[in-house]
Amino acid sequence: MKLRIAILVTTLLLLSTQVFAGTTAANASTVSPTMKIGVTVQKAVQLTLTTGSQCTVSGGSGTDYQMTFGTVDALGISVPTCGSVYAPTTPGVTPAVYYSDYKLTPAFSGQSGATSGTVTAYVSTNFTNTAVLAVVQANAAPSSISSLTAMSITSATPTSVGTTLANGTAITRYVGVQVSVQNGASAFTGADSAVVTYTLTTP
């Protein structure tokens, strides 16, 4: 009897010789290998500048973006290449301002501490002819020339461009060039440029 049982068990074992492995199987019609997917999620921030309704924001050379105001003058006589111009309050005495709108889009991800961000800006490289040219800005559509104020030229005390900014939502801001009246030795005509650095921070 024991012998018969042993034979039966042996026979059953032989009949059920399915060999399973991760990637292969014999005497079977299915095989199921596995693959582990590894990933490391990092938090991220992104600040994008795009064209508003006026001057074009394009990719910069040596900077991320660039905007060009074209020909300007302290009397506001030159027709803006793009954007708008405020003529001086007192021509020949007070400056004129050429400005344009643009868009800022803050985006951030994986920021467990906050759901909003702040954007600041400062003039990291000022015009060479600072007696004539200065960067001005406004966080809302300027209603007068005085609405456009000088942008900070100090990284330690940047100008606030926006607070509690929503993730992925574009905001419209205004940036311009103030052209002051200078004649004589301080007078300047020609091309010049400045660089503004924007900073998005999520708490």
Place this chain on the structure above:
Amino acid sequence: MSDRSISKNPGNASVRQFHEGSEFQPRKGGTVFLQRLSLLIVAMLLVSPLARGTLTLQTGTGIVIGGAHPNFTGTLGNVNGLGVGTPSAGVNVITTGVTGGVLYTTPYVLNMSGLPGGNSATVTAYVSTNFAHPAILNLYSCPINTSCTTFSSFTDLSTSPAAPTTVIPSPGVENNSSSTAYLGLFVANTNGASAFTGANSATITFVATRVSNGSTNDTVKLALNNETVQNAVQLLMATASGLAITTGSGTDFAMNFGNVNGLGIAPPAGLTVTSVAGGVVYATSYFLQPTFSSFTSTTGTLKAYVSTDFANDTVLQLDTATAIGGPFTAISKTSAAQTMLTSSAASGTNFTGYLGLFVSNVNGTGAFNGADSAILTYTLTVP
């Protein structure tokens, strides 16, 4: 001569007496000749079988050779056209260099005995009874004194007794020598109408030949009974043009997306980023490599599901697509309802899949930074 013979007759007994009562009365002189002739014939009869030599097949480090001279038996057991699974004891599988299947190999010993001194013998073999499915099963041979580790070492075993395959080549082996040769069993990976599964048998006839005169020393047979062809499946994964697929730890394969974020900034090499609602999808191509053997169907299905999800499944999700740029759909997380990748996977043909990793750009309490992992289970099924 007769005198000498008579002189050896003790007591000079008559020839009749000497032959213990034989009625034959030979002539004087012929008696001794017949005596010696008889002794010679008897001696030849006694010595002749040994002088021809005996070939014995014996178990070496391979399969068990059973039976007895001149009918031996053996079996390589369960085999398949992919060479997957564990072969029988003493059996190895060669896959490299073999076209259309694999070669199962096993060593065996040929022992020559009974050869007269100074003689040697060669051995040839042929398939005297072939498998009923010769397109699926085919016997190969690797001669003695050969490194029988590659397919090129083996030759197709002849099925013609007139042109047998050499197993022990000239100058042959001497008396009482044991030599190891290898037997090969090619198993085709055929699918479709001509596929075969089940037991099949064949017989090999070995012929030992004396080198000195070309006479046949011995002929023995080896019956290979119940070589059982099984179907088999295999599913491998390989790197396509995207992320590298490596051997896994605890899984069969592994893929690492590296550092990712919900904005898709600075994607690692090999990844394509697509912005979608709520985040981005990092995508990569990869290869699924299905192979199967001895199925009547020539196509199978490839499915996948997330068998172990990310711990942070609100931030991370595995997607599939038919193109690197999407559109992407979430891969099933249920074994019972797996995501179909293709229903027409052909054996030996790479299937290009696109795996997407959705990363949410959520902030606040639902945000997550750090390492995470998930496991995908792919399934090849051949009907």
